[in-house]
Amino acid sequence: MGIHVGGLSSGTDYAGMIEQLMAARRIPIDTLDNKRIELDYDMGAWSQLNTLASSLTSSLDTLRGFDLWRSMSSESSVESVVTASAATASAEQQYSLVVSNLAKAQSISSDIVDTPTDLIGGGYASEGDVFEIEGEEITIEAGETLTSLRTKINSAALEMPDETRVQASIVNNHLVLTRANTGADSISLSDTTGTVLQNIGILDASAAIKNENVAGENAEFTVNGISVVRTSNDKLTDVIEGLTLNLKGVGASTLDIHADREAVKLAISEFVENYNALAAVVDDYSSVELGGSSELAVKGELYGDSLLSSIRLDLRRMATGSKSAALDETNAAYSYNGETGIMDNLSDIGIWTSGETNQLSIVDSSRLDDMLEYEFSNMEQLFKGVYDEEAVAYTNGVASDMYRYADKISASLTGDIAERIESMTEKYDDYSAEMTELEAALEDYEQTLWDQFTAMEDALANMEYQMSYIESMFSSGS
Incomplete structure (x- = not known):
């Protein structure tokens, strides 16, 4: 929009008038923007719930799985x-x-080498001498030193089988050969051309190992x-x-x-923690706090949402409900402190809700430990349920049933929450598109107003010019 100067002839504040008219026309845009802001908050709330539900799904998957109970x-x-x-x-x-x-790994060594920087000059070897370690040949070259010989042996070791590999090192001018692996087998080595191994004292005159520092043992x-x-x-x-x-x-x-009872106990603790984290946020977003006589009620971000209400009720029902439809005295009987019962509820293992809140807690850790120690198979059944031949799955278990529910609401693309967020995203985009159209129409409307007021100003200026002309004519005639 360009710069407009109005009211020069009439003294009318066209800019102020147009601003008021534009403000009235902007109300629908502001209303849509407020709806977008509210949607943004709601989508953020649902995203948080989806993350928490996914964590709960993961912990339930562990509790319903084979690996945990067989670890x-x-x-x-x-x-x-x-x-x-x-x-x-x-x-x-x-x-x-x-x-x-x-x-133990065998370790052998040479005698001390007096001239380690010149094996040939020191009389220990001749150029072209060849010796063998574990089937790998090592050839003496001109300028050979104790250090270069060690490097050659370690390079050759890369070609040796793992079980016979030998590593070389230098300790106080002794060449040390050590088996990489333990065991009673002796290092295999021999002079092929020349007698370099005998000369440096690895082998004796009979070609046997001369200096065994550590004997290989099984x-x-x-x-x-x-x-x-x-x-x-x-x-x-x-x-x-x-x-x-x-x-x-x-x-x-x-x-x-x-x-591994500690692994199971940890998995149960993680389930309780993840359940409570989700339940707490669900309660917060669905809550309403009534104010006093002069105060408005404070509602949770998703208060009144039907999906949230069903999640809140379903979670508590599945956490506190009984699995008596499948678990009875024939397959889930237990004893504790001289009393008998049927393990078909979390309260049977010392886990229950805290007061009136939608929270779980280990209310009796001694009972939980005792059940882990003496009723392990019943606990596994409580969480996993019983195998249903028709469903080809475990059902009527705390973890198995709640897992299917949690997965249904938290699945990344097809879950209830994902579909809700997708629907809200589409509505957000619709609002944005409508706002764009209204903004464009508003700019056209503003331009139209300026065009109309400018035309009125021009007409008024023309009238004033004509009046001035007429007045000047009358004045000159008198």
Whole structure:
């Protein structure tokens, strides 16, 4: 819009008049903008709810899954002797281990090399000498030093099989060869051309190893009295089925293999935390606080929304409802402190709502621990439910049923919340498009007003000119 100057002839404040007319015409635009702002707040609220619902879905997926309830834990009575990790296929059992010997890697060395910077000049080798370590040939070249020889051996080691690989190092002008892996097998090496290995004292005159600093040894231990020999101390997966053993020292220890109850307890705590986080925000957005006689009621951001109301009711119903339709005295009976019951509700394991709020909490941690220890299979059933042949899924479980609901409302593209946000986004875009059209019409309207007022001003100026002319004519005639 250009610069307008009006009212020079009439003294009328056209700009002020036009501003008032424009303000009246802008009311529909402002109304649409306020609707957009409200939609923006609502979409932000739904996005937050969707994030919280997704977190709840994830924790429920863990609780309804196979891996959690089949995960095993291993406890060693003496961790300085042995530690172990258990696979999901392991059975609850105890094993007695006695470690009598740890596996060691063989390490041999040369005699001290007096002229390490010139092996040929020092009489230790001749150019073209060849020796072999674990099937890999090493050739002496002109200018060979102890350092360059070590580098050649380590380069050749890259071609050796993992189980026989040898690493070279230099300690106080001694060439040290060490087996990369533990075990009783000796390093294989020999002079092929010349006698460089004998000259530096790796081999003696009979071609046997001259200086063995550490003898290679196998690990020797018993499991429940059964003798076991292995070349390694670590990651032993072929001794006890389902266990990975790591030998740490000589001595005796007991391995206790049992269900990973701490992992289950942590998963339950995460479920409670994620449930409460979602429930708290749902309550906040659907709340209304009544003011006093002169105050208006304060409503939550999504107060009155039907979807939010159903989420609020459904979450509490699924968290506190009974699964008695599928769980009864034949498949879910339990005992605690001398009393019997049917485990078909979260309250049976010490979890319940806090007062009148829509929150869960572990109200009896001793009861929860006892159920984890002695009623583990019943707890698994409470969360997973029972297998439905027709549905080909577990149903009537706290986690399985709530997971399906939480996933239904939080799925990224097809969930109820995603569809609600998409609908609101479309409405937001419609408002924006309508505002753009109204803004353009408003600019045209303003230009029309200025054109009309300018025409009136021009007409008035022309009349004033004519009146002045007539008056001058009368004046000259007199």
